[in-house]
Amino acid sequence: MALMPPALRPACWALWAALRTGDDLIDSTDGDATERAARLSRWTDALEADLRRGTSDDPVRLAVVDTVLRWGLDPEGIFSSFDTVREDAAGRRLETWAEWSSWVRSTNMSWAEQCRTLLDRAGVAMPLRWEQIEGFSRFLDGMYLTDTLVDLPTDLERGDLLVPMAELARFDVAPDDVLGRRWTPELRALVGELTARARGWLDQPGLTAGLHPVPAILLRTTTGLFHARLRAVERSGAALLRRTPRVSAVAQWRVLAPARARAAVAWRLVPISAPPPAAGALTGASAEARPGSGRGGSDGHSGTDGHGGTAGRPGGARPVLPPKPHPSGARPPLIDADRMPGHVAVIADGNGRWATERGLPRHEGHRAGAAALRDIVHGALEIGLGHLTVYAFSTENWRRPAGEVSELFRTMCAELAEDELFDHDVRLCWAGRPDNLPTELVEVLEHRQRTTQDRSGLTFTLCVNYGGRAELADAAGELARAAVAGEIAPAQVSEHLFARHLPRPQLPDVDLLWRTGGDHRISNFLPWQSSYAELHFTDEYWPQVDRRDLWRAVTAYTARQRRLGAAPTTEPEPAEQH
Structure with a gap:
């Protein structure tokens, strides 16, 4: 957040607060799984209603409404994350790395993608070439595997073990040993393997190729901070099962201070301002959809119909370019609007x-x-x-x-x-x-x-x-x-x-x-x-x-006559070609 331009920070914090609210409602120890899931459903239903109204009496939802409308975001990803979190109320058992990766991406990818969209709307694109897409996904996996290790004591308090069962079996670690907080040689070896895996996923130097300087700084700094968290995990030893490992303020400062200075210089070269508050409320398919009800059609895609046109969006958004002319200089035919398909x-x-x-x-x-x-x-x-x-x-x-x-x-x-x-x-x-x-x-x-x-x-x-x-x-x-x-x-x-x-x-x-x-x-x-x-x-x-x-x-x-079952009329003349 500290490396984002000031104009984007409120939007990033709003999206983050929404996802954290969902997490906190599910992770609460107040009530059973059904009650916690019901509280989350009530909160997300209220957010959906607030988006339709264009305002809210809840501070977090109000911030999300303002962000979605101001920046023209699609809230579908937010609701999808809530759907995944809601399923976690009764606990989750992950068998393989493929299941683990699918789960963390469905839970957390939305926030990263929304932040990328915000940067794009502000005129600072983070394009990913085909060969970078898997690297970016693995980078996010590295972040969330680090989170899994750091959050291990908190998860164990709730009886959650979010490491793939196949990985525990590979190291001959009994789930009951981990849940019982017994630090065995096998568990020490498993933590070492998970730490090395997270470090390997985080190291994706090819992601910064061709990026705007600040997104490149952001990715490199995030990598540095998460490496520091992994070092804190390694230093914890058996204490990892009972106490959350912390990165010292000095270690954080060593990574963040120079990055903040470089980012500040880069943002001065590309000034960005936020769009004004948007009037009205969310309209179109996203506003009509309900969480968990097959939003966007049975193929699982958003299907949003809103048209706003980003060409004139305030805040320095990249302008929409006119079509490129044909290399031969050929010009299009003049076609009457009423004859255009x-x-x-x-x-x-x-x-x-x-x-x-x-x-x-x-x-x-x-x-x-x-x-x-x-x-x-x-x-x-x-x-x-x-x-x-x-x-x-x-x-x-x-x-x-x-x-x-x-x-x-x-x-x-x-x-x-x-x-x-x-x-x-x-x-x-x-x-x-x-x-x-x-x-x-x-x-x-x-x-x-x-x-x-x-x-x-x-x-x-x-x-x-x-x-x-x-x-x-x-x-x-x-x-x-x-x-x-x-x-x-x-x-x-x-x-x-x-x-x-x-x-x-x-x-x-x-x-x-x-x-x-x-x-x-x-x-x-x-x-x-x-x-x-x-x-x-x-x-x-x-x-x-x-x-x-x-x-x-x-x-x-x-030149064709479109009768659609009616009687013939006068033949139209073909369009003029030039």
């Missing part, structure tokens, strides 16, 4: 065949296809398209060779981690399921959703691990559960009600569906939304197209 969906087919015909590995086709997609997005921005949805990876694509799939995901991660597209007025949405996707890909997709949710230009929906029939089955399942619960009667089911239960209910109907690569089918892509779409097929492989092909497709669309 509202939603263009694209099946970007032919990457692998393009590469094979050139004697290249298939994954090189995916790299070339990513470059084509960037140009298409710029072209969509130039003509003022509202929605662009691209089929990037279908549920059927898992049948492809594992090596090709792995390289495709690497390419996606690298593209999403770059700021090239997201410096422009692009709002990213993800349609699909997280099942079996690499953790780093899910994290970068969710990160881009959160950090671009206020953009008001092009809504760019990326369909990754998406299947149209699965989407319809999910909606049918939701309606069936509602009917069994007595929430709706079967006779009430309508097209409108069905559409509201789709994982992405805010995705509009497709006006124009374009497929490259020579095939003439929709391949399980947006079957509900494409019921009345105009179809446009081209023979070129996806890496061969650019924005001019998008413009030609849209221009062809303007």
Whole structure:
């Protein structure tokens, strides 16, 4: 906190206080597990109501409301952390490191991500390249493993043992020995191993590459402080089971004092001021969602619909850049607003065949296809398209060779981690399921959703691990559960009600569906939304197209007569091309 710019510290403290409040309510010794969970639910319900009202009579919740509204944050991550903490009321037993890592990230990742978002909104981005994402996650794991060791005596008082059972078994440590605070040679060896593991996870020097000076200082200083905490753990010996290890004020000063001086100089070079208090209350999907009720649709993503536009946000936020012109100097067609398709969906087919015909590995086709997609997005921005949805990876694509799939995901991660597209007025949405996707890909997709949710230009929906029939089955399942619960009667089911239960209910109907690569089918892509779409097929492989092909497709669309079941009218004239 001390290294953050003064304008951001109140927001960071507000978010931290909210998460600590949830922790304290669950960790309290007052009442049984059910009573503690109920108190947390009441507090989070009150926070949700306060966000809708735009104010609160509770000081911590008031600070959170002000922070969320002032900086345009998505509170979804905060509520998700509360959900995880609520589950801890009855205690938690973690079997493996994978379970441990998933638990600490779901509990604590929100705060780190919100702080990164605050820095980004203030114009000091902390972009993570694909190869850094796992390192950043491991760095956070190192912080929380250090916390686990430091908090060991406090946890033991409550009867909690938050070290993976598999690790205890590996060192032949009986859980009852730890809970009984018996310092055995085996337990000493286990603590030594955990300390070394935490130190290794903290040491991620590659994370500071290319960062703004202050975030780099922040990461290095955090590493230094947590190393000091680990040294205090090592010095404690058997006392670790009964007394919280402390870092001396002198040791803290040696790390913090020079870092504060360097950070102060850096912030003077990049002055930051907080936005003024936001009027009104939180609106959109995040305000309507309830904790624990499947916020954001059945695919588990936020689905927030708020549009605020970060381009004019006070506080020195990085401006949204205009689209880049085409290298040839080609200019977009002039299209009347009433003839412009509202939603263009694209099946970007032919990457692998393009590469094979050139004697290249298939994954090189995916790299070339990513470059084509960037140009298409710029072209969509130039003509003022509202929605662009691209089929990037279908549920059927898992049948492809594992090596090709792995390289495709690497390419996606690298593209999403770059700021090239997201410096422009692009709002990213993800349609699909997280099942079996690499953790780093899910994290970068969710990160881009959160950090671009206020953009008001092009809504760019990326369909990754998406299947149209699965989407319809999910909606049918939701309606069936509602009917069994007595929430709706079967006779009430309508097209409108069905559409509201789709994982992405805010995705509009497709006006124009374009497929490259020579095939003439929709391949399980947006079957509900494409019921009345105009179809446009081209023979070129996806890496061969650019924005001019998008413009030609849209221009062809303007010449079609959209009757939607009505009688024919006068044929429209095509858009002017220049």
